[in-house]
Every structure is written in C-alpha cells, then in structure tokens.
Amino acid sequence: MTFDILLMEMFNGISLFTILLLMAIGLAIVFGLMGVINxxxxxxxxxxxxxxxxxxxxxxxxxxxxxxxxxxxAIPFAFSVTFAFGYVLERVFIRWFYNRPLDTMLATWGLSLILQQTYRSVFGAQEVSVPLASWLIGAWEPTAGIQLPLNRIFIVGLTALVALSVYMLLYRTRWGLRVRAVTQNRAMSAAVGINTKSVDALTFALGSGLAGIAGCVFTMIGSTNPGTGQVYIVDSFIVVVFGGIQSLIGTALSAFVIAESQTALEYLLSGSMAKATILVLVIVVLYFRPNGLFSIKSRG
Incomplete structure (x- = not known):
C-alpha cells in the first residue's frame, strides 16, 4: 500500500514537472539569450x-x-498563435528594453496586467473549462492499487516529444547553432555575419510558443481564468535560476527536482508550507552556488 502511494505521488510530481518544464524551457531560452525577464x-x-x-x-x-x-x-494552433504573438511582441515592444533588466521587468509586468484585463474583457472573469477527449478519461491501472490518469500520461508523452524537438532544434540545426553563438558572444556573432536581431525575434517567439503549448497542457488538468499564468510564473523563474542560466539540461533537472520535492512536501505538509519550504531550500542552494545548481562551467 505504501509503495503504491509513493509511486502515485512520484507520478503526480512528474505531471507538475511537465508543465514547469514547458514554461521554464521558454523562459530559459529567452533569459539565457537576451537577458529578458519576461x-x-x-x-x-x-x-x-x-x-x-x-x-x-x-x-x-x-x-x-x-x-x-x-x-x-488545438496544440499546433496554440503554438502558432503564441509564436506569432511573441514575434510581434519582440519586434514592437521587447526589443526596446534590451540591456535594461529592471525596465524590462517593470514593462513586462505592466504588459501582464494589460493582458489579464484583456482576457477578462474578452472571455470573462469566470473560469472556463475544456472537455477532455473520451480517450483521455479514466486511468491506467498497472496493478490493483495504482491508478495513473490517462490525461497525465498523455501530457508526459507530449512534453517528452516537445523537449526532444527543442533539443534537436537547438543542437542539430544551423539556426540552433546561431542561437547558441549569440548566447555565448553576441558581438562576435554579429561580426561574423549572424543577424542577431532575427535570432532574437525568432527565439523569443519560440519561447512564447512553448508557453502556448504549456497553456494547452494546463487545460487538461485545470480550468483557465485571466490569472492562470500567475500560478506558474514564479515557480518557472525559480526553476530557471535554480537550474542555471543558459543550461537547458539544468533547467530540465531543476524542474524535476522542484516538482518532485514540492509534490512530496505537499503530501506531508500543506500546499503553502510546501512552497515556502521549497523557496527556502532554493535560497540556501543559491547562497552556496549563485550561478545555479546545474550551471555551465566556463573557462576563466
């Protein structure tokens, strides 16, 4: 019985990990490349x-x-809309705040308030729900005491596919090579002919598109309201900073550690106490490793 509960709690942690990962990958790409606190x-x-x-x-x-x-x-539609929105947002708004981290944070915080009010005006303040497809209703029971929801199994598979696609895009394509070059040395990349402005716009758009997929995934486990994004934004930033800026592997490992720890603590404590405990642990770790737990080592 205890083993069954432990296994299901671990699976719940993996479910939280998938949403954090989809959110944090987009943030890590944008934050690591442009230093934009969105x-x-x-x-x-x-x-x-x-x-x-x-x-x-x-x-x-x-x-x-x-x-x-x-x-x-819905999945490619959500990605396409948020990708296009991110591209336009970078071209007309974000690009004016590069190298101004405090201004960027304040400006995007104001933008978040505008978007929340827009959602209230268009969709209403009430929560809206999306029906699950019939094949996602129910649970898989590998044994008599273990039930794994089918919708969460689908979410885990989708996240693995998205993460693999992002990895292949960044490490197996010429565009990904340009992104990594600009991340490491923007001035030198521009000197050798890389269009850094185009890289910035497409990278910000990609990060936004990944957030759109995260939103699509969220509808499978909860209702949506204008303040939905605020539920995960702080946790996502914690994941990125804890994992180490510019380290996608670190972001993935950080998301897994935080998600599993939070799920375990929520089982033992209350939800608010679990979040507070995670935050304290992250602060302690960052005190000793200010560049993040899984930061990329560079030569001095």
Whole structure:
C-alpha cells in the first residue's frame, strides 16, 4: 500500500514537472539569450490555454463528431498563435528594453496586467473549462492499487516529444547553432555575419510558443481564468535560476527536482508550507552556488 502511494505521488510530481518544464524551457531560452525577464510569460501561457478553449468550442459547434481529435488541432494552433504573438511582441515592444533588466521587468509586468484585463474583457472573469477527449478519461491501472490518469500520461508523452524537438532544434540545426553563438558572444556573432536581431525575434517567439503549448497542457488538468499564468510564473523563474542560466539540461533537472520535492512536501505538509519550504531550500542552494545548481562551467 505504501509503495503504491509513493509511486502515485512520484507520478503526480512528474505531471507538475511537465508543465514547469514547458514554461521554464521558454523562459530559459529567452533569459539565457537576451537577458529578458519576461513577467508576461505566464499570460502568454494563458493565451495558449484560451486558444485551446476556442478550438474546443469550434469543434463542439461545427464538428462535434470529431471532438476526440480536437487536441491535435488545438496544440499546433496554440503554438502558432503564441509564436506569432511573441514575434510581434519582440519586434514592437521587447526589443526596446534590451540591456535594461529592471525596465524590462517593470514593462513586462505592466504588459501582464494589460493582458489579464484583456482576457477578462474578452472571455470573462469566470473560469472556463475544456472537455477532455473520451480517450483521455479514466486511468491506467498497472496493478490493483495504482491508478495513473490517462490525461497525465498523455501530457508526459507530449512534453517528452516537445523537449526532444527543442533539443534537436537547438543542437542539430544551423539556426540552433546561431542561437547558441549569440548566447555565448553576441558581438562576435554579429561580426561574423549572424543577424542577431532575427535570432532574437525568432527565439523569443519560440519561447512564447512553448508557453502556448504549456497553456494547452494546463487545460487538461485545470480550468483557465485571466490569472492562470500567475500560478506558474514564479515557480518557472525559480526553476530557471535554480537550474542555471543558459543550461537547458539544468533547467530540465531543476524542474524535476522542484516538482518532485514540492509534490512530496505537499503530501506531508500543506500546499503553502510546501512552497515556502521549497523557496527556502532554493535560497540556501543559491547562497552556496549563485550561478545555479546545474550551471555551465566556463573557462576563466
């Protein structure tokens, strides 16, 4: 019995890990490349969730017989909308705040408030829910005492696919090579002919698109409201800083450690105490390792 509970709690931690990872990867890419502290990243996640909601409404109204596959339309749709939104946002807004971290934080915080109010005006202040496809309802029971929800199993698989795609994009393509070059030395990259402005815009758009997928995933486990993004934005920043700036592997490991620790502590303590304990532990670790637990070592 104890082993069954432990296994299910570990799986719940993996479920939290998937959302944190999708949010934190986008933040890590943008933060590591441009040093942009995007406080509106959570609202971009909420935009992805609302796009998923609109997709479900469209299928329910115009193609009810195809509701079981609406997610396969909603996921690329949420990514495309948030990718385009991120690209435009970087071109007309974010680019004016480079190398001004405090101004960037304040400006994007103001943008997050504007987006929240926009969502309230368009979708209402009430929570909206997205119906699960029939094949995601229920649980897989490998043994009599263990139940693993099918929707969370799907989320884990989707996150693994997205993480692998991002890795291949950044480490197996010429565009990824340019991104890594700009991250390491922007001036030298520009000197050898890399269009750093284009890299900035596409990278910010990619980070936004990943947040959109995170929003789509969130609709499978909870309801969406204008403040949904604020639930995960602080945790996502903690993951990025704890893992080490510019380290995607560190971000993934950090998300896993924090998610599993938080799930275990929530089982033993209250939710608020679990978050407070995690924050204290992160502060202690960063005191001894200010560059993050899994930061990239560089030659002096």
């Amino acid at each position: 406080m509106a990243h959570g609202e971009i996640m909420a935009l992805g969730a609302y796009m998923t909601y609109l997709t479900s409404i469209g299928f329910a109204q115009y193609a009810p017989d195809w509701m079981d596959i609406y997610l396969f339309v």
